[in-house]
Amino acid sequence: MASLQRDSAVLRIGMAGLGMIFEETYLPVFDKLASYPINDPAIAPQTVRLAATLTRTGARAEKFASHPSFRDTRHFTASDDVQSFLDSVDVVCVATPDNRHFELARLALAAGKHVLIEKPSVLRLDQLQELLDLSVKHGVLGRVVYHKLADPDHKRLRTHVVDGNLRHVNSGYCTLLEPKQISLGQFSEWIEGRNPGTYVAVHYLKLIDFTFGACSGQKWRLARIACTGQRGIVGASSGTTWDSVQLRVEYVYPDGRECCFDIHTSWVNPDNFPGYVDQEAQFRFDNGIWLSHQRRRGVELSIEDKTPLDIKETPNHHYNAENLEPWGPKVRRGYGLEVIERFIIECSMVFQAASPESKLLRLTDVRAMGHAALESDLNVVAIVQSMEALLAAHSGGKPGGIVVVNGDAGGLVMHLPGSDEPVILYQPPV
Numbered sequence: 251m252a253s254l255q256r257d258s259a260v261l262r263i264g265m266a267g268l269g270m271i272f273e274e275t276y277l278p279v280f281d282k283l284a285s286y287p288i289n290d291p292a293i294a295p296q297t298v299r300l301a302a303t304l305t306r307t308g309a310r311a312e313k314f315a316s317h318p319s320f321r322d323t324r325h326f327t328a329s330d331d332v333q334s335f336l337d338s339v340d341v342v343c344v345a346t347p348d349n350r351h352f353e354l355a356r357l358a359l360a361a362g363k364h365v366l367i368e369k370p371s372v373l374r375l376d377q378l379q380e381l382l383d384l385s386v387k388h389g390v391l392g393r394v395v396y397h398k399l400a401d402p403d404h405k406r407l408r409t410h411v412v413d414g415n416l417r418h419v420n421s422g423y424c425t426l427l428e429p430k431q432i433s434l435g436q437f438s439e440w441i442e443g444r445n446p447g448t449y450v451a452v453h454y455l456k457l458i459d460f461t462f463g464a465c466s467g468q469k470w471r472l473a474r475i476a477c478t479g480q481r482g483i484v485g486a487s488s489g490t491t492w493d494s495v496q497l498r499v500e501y502v503y504p505d506g507r508e509c510c511f512d513i514h515t516s517w518v519n520p521d522n523f524p525g526y527v528d529q530e531a532q533f534r535f536d537n538g539i540w541l542s543h544q545r546r547r548g549v550e551l552s553i554e555d556k557t558p559l560d561i562k563e564t565p566n567h568h569y570n571a572e573n574l575e576p577w578g579p580k581v582r583r584g585y586g587l588e589v590i591e592r593f594i595i596e597c598s599m600v601f602q603a604a605s606p607e608s609k610l611l612r613l614t615d616v617r618a619m620g621h622a623a624l625e626s627d628l629n630v631v632a633i634v635q636s637m638e639a640l641l642a643a644h645s646g647g648k649p650g651g652i653v654v655v656n657g658d659a660g661g662l663v664m665h666l667p668g669s670d671e672p673v674i675l676y677q678p679p680v
Contacts, residue, residue, distance in 0.1 A: 259297055260297045260298070260299050261296055261297065261298045261299070261340055261341060261594065261597060261598060261601055262299055262301035262302075262338065262339045262340045262341070263280070263298060263299065263300050263301060263339060263340075263341050263342075263343060263594075264301060264302045264303070264304065264335055264336070264338060264339030264341065264342045264343065264358075264363070265300060265302070265303045265304070265343050265345070266303070266304040266305075266335075266342060266343065266344045266345065266346055266354050267304075267305065267344065267345035267346035267347075267368075268303060268305050268310035268311060268313075268314065268345075269310065269345065269346075269436065270436045271345045271368055272345050274570070274586060275397065275570065275586045275587055275590060276343060276345060276590060277314075277317075277319065278570065278572075278582040278587055279587050279590045279591055279594075280298075280300045280319040281318065281319050281582070282581075282582070282587075283298040283594070284298075284299075284300075284318060284319050288591075288594060288595060288598060290595050290598075292595060292598075292599055293595060293598040293599055293602055294598075294602055296594075296598040296601075296602070298594055299322065300319050300320065300323050301322070301323060301324065301338050301339050302323060302324045302325070302326060302335050302338040302339050303320075303323060303324075303325050303326065304326045304327070304328075304330075304332065304335045304354075305325070305326075305327055305328070306327065306328045307327055307328070308325060308327040311325040324338055332354070332357060333357075333361070336357065336358060336361045336363060337361075339363060340363060340364065340597070340601065341363060341364045341365070341366070341594075341597050342354070342355075342358040342363045342364070342365050342366070343365075343366045343590075344358075344365065344366065344367045344368060345368045346368075347437075347440040347444075348368070348369075348370055348373065348444075348448055348449065349373060349440075349444070350440075351367050351368070351370075351371065351372055351373075352372045352373070352374075352377045352381070355367050355371075355372070355381055355392070356377075356380060356381060356384065359381060359384035359385050359388060359390060359392060360384055360388065361388075362388045362389070362390055363390060364390045364391040364392075364393075364597045364600070364601075365381075365385075365390070365391070365392050365393065366393045366394070366395060366590070366593045366622075367392075367393070367394045367395070367624075368394075368395050369394055369395055369396050369452045369453065369456070369630075370394075370448060370452045370627075370630060370631060370634050371392075371394040371624055371627050371630075371631060372631060373448070373631070373634055373635060373638060374631070374635050374676075375628070375631055375632055375635055375661070375662070375676045375678075375680065376676065377631075378624065378627060378628065378631045381624055382624055382625060385624065389609065389610070389613060390600075390613075391593075391596060391597060391600060391613065391616055391617070392623075392624040393593050393596070393622040393623065393624065394622055394623075394624060394627055395589050395590065395593075395622065396452070396453060396456040396457075396460075396589070396621070396622065397453075397585055397586050397588070397589045397590075398453040398454075398456075398457060398585070399456065399457065399460060399589070399621050400585035400588045400589055401568060401569075401585050402568055402585070403542050403547075403568070404457055404461070407461060407533070407540055407542075408460075408461045408465055410540075411461055411462065411465060411466050412465055412466065415538070416533075416535045416537070416538050416540065417535055417536050417537050417538075418468075418503075418507075418535055418536040418537075419462045419509055419533050419534070419535050420509050420534050420535060420536065421509055421510050421511065421533075421534050422458065422509075422510075422511040422512070422531070422532060422533040422534065423511070423512045423513075423514075423530075423531070423532045424451075424454040424457075424458075424511070424512070424513045424514070424530065424531045424532075425513070425514040425515070425528065425529065425530045426450045426451070426453065426454070426514075426515050426516075426527060426528070426529050427514075427515070427516045427517075427519045427523075427527060427528040427529075428446070428450070428516065428517040428519055428527050429517075429518075429519045429520065429521045429523055429526075429527075430483075430517070430518050430519065430520065430521050431521050432517045433446070433484045433493075433517035433518060434484065437517075441484060441491060442485065442490075442491055443490045443491055444491060444492070445479065445491070445492035445495050445637075445638070445641055446492065446493075446494060446495055446515040446516055446517045447477065447479070447492070447495035447497050447513070447515050447637050447641075448634055448637065448638060449515070449517070450515050450517075451495065451497055451513045451515045451637075452630055452634060454511075454513050454531065455499065455513065455629070455630045455633055455634075456627075456630050457531075458499070458511055459626075459629045459630060460620060460621060460626070462509075462533075463501075463629075464620045464626060468503065469503075469504050470501040470502060470503050470504070470509070471501065471502055471655070471656065472499070472500075472501055472629045472632060472633070472655045472656075472680065473500045473501055473502045473508070473654070473655055474498075474499075474500040474652055474653065474654055474655065475497070475498070475499055475500075475632075475633055475636040475637065475640070475652070475653040475655070476497075476498040476640065476651070476652045476653075477495060477496070477497045477498070477636070477637045477640040477641060477644075478495075478496050478640075478644065478649060478650070479492045479493070479494055479495040479496060479641060479644070480492065480493050480494045481493055481645075483518045484517070484518065488645070489645065490641075490642070490645045492641060493516060493517070493518045494514070494515065494516035494517075494518060495514070495515050495516075495637070495641070496512065496513075496514050497512070497513045497514075497515075497633075497637055498510065498511070498512050498513075499511045499513070499633055521559070522558055522559055523558070524545070524557075524558045524562060524563035524564050525544065525545040525562050525563070525564040525565075525566070526562050526565075526566065527544070528544070528545065529543070529544035529545075530542065530543045530544070531543075544566050545564035545566070546564075547566070547567075547568065549564065549565055549567065550563060550564055551563055551564070551565060567584070568584060568585060569584050569585060569586050570582055570583065570584025570585070570586035570587050571583075571584060589621075589622065592622070593622065596616045596619075596622075599612050599615075599616060600612045600613055600616065628680060629680070632655065632661075632662060632676070632680045635662060635675055635676065636653035636655075636662055636664070636675065639651075639653065639664055639673070639675050640652075640653065640664065643664065643666055643673075648666045648667070648668070648669070649667075650666070650667045651664050651665060651666040651667065652664070652665055653665075653675065655680050656679050656680055659672050659674060660674045660675075660676065660677045660678075661675075661676045661677060661678050661679050661680040662674070662675035662676040662680060663675065
């Protein structure tokens with residue numbers, strides 16, 4: 251099908267995947283932009299429209315059929331020609347399960363569309379390199395969502411690091427535990443063979459790599475990755491579906507000093523847990539310590555017959571919530587929305603360029619902002635690829651492996667106990 255007539259006043263968004271992530275984060279952004287065009291100092295006022303959706307069966311699109319943001323939206327399913335979906339839009343947002351990110355992102359970039367991918371961007375370094383090459387070749391943006399970077403606590407941590415108040419991180423511990431309704435409910439359709447580390451540990455991997463690496467000016471290097479986990483609730487105790495994962499990541503500074511981070515994730519917390527999730531981060535520095543806990547931000551709530559199931563006892567109002575403004579309307583705000591809004595502004599900056607030379611300059615400027623750049627996702631994807639290989643070896647009867655980064659044998663090399671032969675996961679340097 252030929253491309254639709256182009257309206258230069260409208261930025262047409264295509265949404266791939268209409269699951270929980272879409273409903274909680276993307277939909278509120280589209281709702282807001284349907285009534286209030288983007289007005290940011292970096293761009294001229296920009297109208298944004300949800301022009302098309304792409305889902306596997308179309309069932310989720312039917313759920314939103316009467317929603318105001320879907321008034322003029324075209325819906326495509328996996329059985330349709332994906333090119334028809336791509337021809338209908340300028341920008342593609344990919345919020346499918348993580349093992350389905352790469353193929354659609356590849357097609358969208360090759361079609362000259364700006365792309366935003368939910369974390370993790372992809373699962374392997376060769377996939378990441380292919381997406382990077384396509385984005386440069388076709389002069390478009392490839393970006394990835396790590397919305398926890400916009401958490402007010404994490405922004406404050408980063409500020410202390412950049413200002414030099416907290417110096418030289420030595421070690422850290424992070425945990426994110428989700429209830430069973432996530433793994434056994436919303437994600438049950440795609441969770442077989444998956445693990446919570448890939449799904450949510452990446453938030454903290456990016457927080458660590460971005461805050462203590464790129465932003466701090468430290469020229470550390472990723473050195474080693476180890477991983478173990480538990481099975482038996484979501485899937486068989488001898489299978490490949492993981493209930494919880496414990497990941498260890500080690501970096502080395504130029505002077506030889508090392509730092510280590512332990513990240514524990516799970517999606518089998520009790521459903522009646524008093525918070526939506528349990529999140530904690532601890533970081534130890536040469537001159538200080540940072541301790542943060544999502545459920546201890548100062549609000550505790552009890553409502554008869556409502557808490558803790560319908561309404562949580564320890565809500566996180568920093569994420570995103572619909573609140574009644576003092577002047578009347580209900581508005582949904584929070585860090586779950588800010589990164590998506592920022593991406594649309596970045597697309598508009600490129601979209602509104604007056605000349606090819608101006609477009610290239612704007613592309614360069616946006617790509618340099620590493621919070622969402624595919625270019626700066628290298629270490630996160632390297633850790634994800636290593637973690638999945640270690641868990642696969644574990645489920646195959648060979649637990650206790652370690653991946654060495656940029657050793658003599660290659661960029662990512664897995665060493666397993668009892669084996670003299672290393673497994674090369676990725677040959678080029680990371």
